[in-house]
Amino acid sequence: MKRLHESRLFKILYYLLEKGQATAPELASKFEVSVRTIYRDIDVMSSAGIPVYAAAGRDGGIKLYDDFIISKALLSESDIQDIFIGLQSLSAAQYSDHEGTLEKLGALFKKTNTDWIEIDFSRWGACxxxxxxxxxxxxxxxxxxxxxxxxxxxxxxxxxxxxxxxxxxxxxxxxxxxxxxxxxxxxxxxxxxxxxxxxxxxxxxxxxxxxxxxxxxxxxxxxEVLNEIELRFPLDMGHRVLDIFSEEAIIQNDQQFIVKASLPRNEWLYEMLLSFGENVEIVRPISLKEEIIERCEKALNHHKGAES
CATH class of the missing domain: 2.30.30 (SH3 type barrels.)
Structure with a gap:
């Protein structure tokens, strides 16, 4: 019960930090307690040194003093880890500039392991x-x-x-x-x-x-235009099928993978199907199979012509 009470106090604090102010009935409704309990919580927070106060009048409510800054002592070890995980993930994506923030927070919270993940979204061959x-x-x-x-x-x-x-x-x-x-x-x-x-x-x-x-x-x-498409793949293509299609679209039996999905008829689809070579069967629509055959014939004729 004590832990639940402390959790509510922190939630009230974060809510006030975000919203600026709130009425006691508003807080009571949000945290599913009585208005009397909210006022007791405010007294406890005030006694703990948090500058929270209740202002009367039409624009009144429960507020924090404007210059209040949350102390690192109010953050649990779990809170600190969550902050670092978020910032490390942003930094690892390489399209952010949070490295300086990570260094400052690392010094503040005495954390040194701030490069546990690396993600590179750039394409092969790209500048x-x-x-x-x-x-x-x-x-x-x-x-x-x-x-x-x-x-x-x-x-x-x-x-x-x-x-x-x-x-x-x-x-x-x-x-x-x-x-x-x-x-x-x-x-x-x-x-x-x-x-x-x-x-x-x-x-x-x-x-x-x-x-x-x-x-x-x-x-x-x-x-923007999606087509209902059915494809079949041999079992040894499972790794690629799982890479491309969602689990809901895949049916696996003893002989093959069957994929039924709504997909766009665009270059992505044609290139994806052609990349499987002989390891894909287009069941429907027939027009898609005909398009793939035509593209294969054009490519074959092009390369035959280049040889001569």
Whole structure:
């Protein structure tokens, strides 16, 4: 019971730090206790040296003094570890600049093991410095709400100039995407970062976009139409099948893997299927099988022509 009480006190403290102030009924409702219990908790926090007080009047409520800074003594060992895990993960992603923060916190909390994880999202053969510059510009545009312009190549190789209001970066299916409002399409879009060229910040700033309207991310422009597809793979291709498809889409029997999924008919799908060579059977749609046959014949004729 004592531990539960202490946990509630910390939660009240963090809530006040985030919200600035709250009424006793508001806190009582949030933490499912009585208003009387909330006032007792405030007395306990005040006695412990936390500058919390109750102000009367129309704009009153329970508040913390403006210059209050949370002490490291209020953080448990578990809290400290959680903070370091979060910052180490951001730093390991290499598209952040939290190394200095990690060093300062390491000295404050006497932690020395701050490089236990390393992640490299850069592509093989890519110029790492160039990719870092792109992500640095994207980070600035997201945090400062600053419009960007860039040239964008779609899956058909067509290029167009775009102006965008960036909202967030998303890493999905081994690729980075920028989610934002496309001024050309007058709608929200996902842009694959590897297809963006000549990226520049503009002088145009935009207002913060309400997050309530952004719960469902759109598909990238070349993935908006999905097709029901059934594929079959031999058992020795299981490692690749599991890499690409979700568990819900895979059925395994004694002879093969059967995949039933909704997938976009785009270059990603064609390249993925061709990469399996003779180790994939396209059950449906028949038009997809015909497209793969046509592409294989074109490639074969091209290379035969090159030999002669």
């Amino acid at each position: 790492v410095q160039k990719e870092h510059e792109i992500f640095s510009l994207l980070k600035i545009s997201v945090l400062k709400r600053q419009e960007i312009v860039f040239c964008y190549y779609n899956s058909r190789g067509e290029v167009s100039e775009r102006r965008c209001r960036p909202i967030k970066l998303l890493y999905k299916d081994r690729s980075w995407y920028l989610f934002g409002f496309c001024c050309k399409r007058n709608d929200y879009r996902l842009f694959r970062v590897s297809r963006m060229r000549s990226l520049k910040l503009t002088e145009v700033m935009f207002d913060e976009i309400p997050h309530d309207n952004l719960n469902i991310l759109p598909l990238p422009e070349d993935m």
